[in-house]
Amino acid sequence: MHIYECRDFSMGIFCLPTSAVIPLHNHPGMTVFSKLLYGSMHVKAYDWWDPNDVKEPRLAKLVVDRTFSAPCEPSVLYPTSGGNIHAFTAVTSCAFLDVFAPPYSNEDGRHCSYYQDFPFSSFKGSLKEQSSDIRELDLAWLEECQPADDYIVKGAPYRGPRISP
Secondary structure, X not given: OEEEEOOOOEEEEEEEOOOOEEEEEOOOOOEEEEEEEEOEXXXXXXXXXXXXXXXXXXXXXXXXXXXXXXXXXXEEEOOOOOOOEEEEEEOOOEEEXXXXXXXXXXXXOEOOOEEEEEEHHHHHHHOOXXXXXXXXXXXXXXEEXXXXXXXXXXXXXXXXXXXXX
């Protein structure tokens, strides 16, 4: 449900039935504030290992892999940290509020990309330098992809109080 959008930010509520999945996706150049309103959902989130590396597949570090249940603290992700590339799976029916700042904008280069993750060992030979602090369990290779054909986002009208600048 789109609640409000302007050039600086957008607000929306996402409602997921049990077992629904929002596939691995990004928020390029955006800060996102999220609040789980009800239910439980599993979050798997990555940040790029090297934000300047653009070769595919790209190495990413796992920063979140856990289930959240309401009530819980709000979360924030930043353009290069906090789990900017993430997927959600509804453990139970759930809803969450997101505030994107700035919002997605194709004309400004902030479009949503989807990814498939592969275990670190899948492309291990393509990592030139392996630091001693790398733990394979915390790393994965991400490759941009199209979402599955059965991935559908349906809009719904927002019927709450009017939001205005």
